[in-house]
Amino acid sequence: MAAVQETVDRVRQIDVDQYRYGFETIIESEKAPKGLSEDTVRYISAKKNEPAWMLEWRLEAYRRWLTMEEPKWARVEYPKIDFQDIYYYSAPKPKKTIGSIDEIDPEILETYKKLGIPLREIEALEGVVRPEGERKIAVDAVFDSVSVATTFQKELKQAGVIFMPISEAIREHPELVKQYLGTVVPTSDNFYATLNSAVFSDGSFVYVPPGVRCPMELSTYFRINERNTGQFERTLIIADKGAYVSYLEGCTAPQRDENQLHAAVVELVTLDDAEIKYSTVQNWYPGNSEGKGGIYNFVTKRGDCRGNNSKISWTQVETGSAITWKYPSCILRGDNSRGEFYSIAISNGFQQVDSGTKMIHLGKNTSSRIISKGIAAGKSQNTYRGLVTAHRKATGARNFTACDSLLIGDKCGAHTVPYIEAKNSSATFEHEATTSKISEDVLFYCIQRGLSQEEAVGLVVNGFVKDVLQQLPMEFAVEAQKLISISLEGSVG
């Protein structure tokens, strides 16, 4: 019918102009020689002044990686990646050693300003009139391969919270890093995780000591700037007994004709009674109207509810990337532990999304909840892939899964691939799935009330994803809502 037809027509016109973060920052950068070898690994490790054990860890991963094959099971298609045609390390050339925010290259500061990320604490505090009760947010900004600034360090330190680039943590808190790094996502885990283990350059490290409730939201903002560069960030978050932390990551990249690889690893660990809430707003460059360019987002994210009564909650809003291959998962090891996965995945143009979660129930009376909302427009393919499994000792395991897909137009596809395995007869697993097309009649109803076509689609979609949006920290829910509208502007004007 006509209104949907109009939407479809507009989808065809999707243009790179729709992507608002596609600008490039012109700065001098220092890069490792192109390609991947033991020397590259040594180069990165040396750049980071890493101790010998870290280099060994990387080299072991690299050697393992050489024996591995790229996974092929996801419902995504792309030309073979030439891993020798990538720069594995790129850092903005420092004018001198950075001691304070004022010494950061003004070009980079300007970049983050354009992106709306406050790096100056003073701005974060006084910049805008903030609604009452709004919390402060500490930001770690990662530009290509290095962290350029981390805000509110002092205040966090007072609370005993460690929040710093992982490269610094390796030097300053080697005991913690050694104890936890690679324990959730082992170096041998999968092709991209192993690659990341060999060449990761930066990312965030968080440690919240026992009984501490982190006094503010923590967030990391990832920016890929350099051409032909892969970004391999590594994030490690540990909530010690009874601790709580909420963490958010955001990502953008310039628009370029070639594809760029982003292969991150995120590991979360919660000990007894601890909780981590991890939110992602992913908006990497998705490619242009012909499907050219865009980020390959091949990411391994996993949380380990290691302690009893612990909880890990993943919330993701995925709107960018040419290809997304990502399954934030929970290992429910501790008794009574709980895992949650809330996801909004929007695909438009030629984007391909294969995303979901794994809930691995090991402990007794563990529970998990999966709410996935996929929205496919344009010529995109949007797959939910999820695994829910109960170990034979996982007495009383419970899962509830709801996967809803919404289709806009008739050139896109939505797919749901659930895997369910219960090896304990007391497990209760529920799975619900729906697929619907955006209703012509509903849109007309809205339009008759005065909404434009885009406003109508935005309203309906925001209603569709509401259950998930509510899970985001309030400050980001509003941002995410806007981002959803912007992403769909590609589809509706």
Place this chain on the structure above:
Amino acid sequence: MTALLEIRGLKAEIDGRQILNGLDLTVNKGEIHAIMGPNGAGKSTLSYVLSGKPGYEITGGEVLFNGEDLLAMDPDERAAKGLFLAFQYPLEIPGVATLTFLRTALNAQRRKRGEEELSSPDVLKRVRELAKQLNIDPEMLKRPLNVGFSGGEKKRNETLQMALLEPKLCVLDETDSGLDIDALRIVADGVNRLRASDRGMIVITHYQRLLDYIVPDVVHVLSAGRIVKTGGKELALELEATGYAQYQNEAA
């Protein structure tokens, strides 16, 4: 004086089937016109063509709304200019609170008219007052629009939207369908409160019953896509007694 709505020789089809067949109708400000007719006469089509629903092709005639070419306007523009359609089957929008929908619609119209948007508290205040008059539980405003609403709640909600948006022309499509007598009375009271000297209404109905509560100034009989008879409110009673059979024959 310009008529509020002037339809001249309107012809429209859907999927190659001609539904409206040279329809003429003039509605002046302050008037309530009832349009009655058998099933398939084109009653709902008229409401959809006026409001600009996609899928209908206009094959002849013209429609002037306050002297302007209505058919040349986008549907949202028609709404902003004051054309409101109370749907026979109001649509459900999961996840969108009724109040959010009302605010979004009101501000979308205001924006299009170049008026300032109203703040959330201002909208809430207005909506609460109107909801009270319509016996609408404030809790209903928090529920997703029309989701799980009873037939009566849906129609009251349509009336609430109409009251909030303050349209110039209200088109009520079979507002009585699915309503018991109590619900009908509440909705009719709400509609009657909206009678105004600068507002016109077209009340489309199959049954005379609704017109006991919303008393029209003029009654038209629509058959085979044309107005075949026009009279006063007594025409409705006459129809109730005789049925539509004679008009169907006339049209054929």
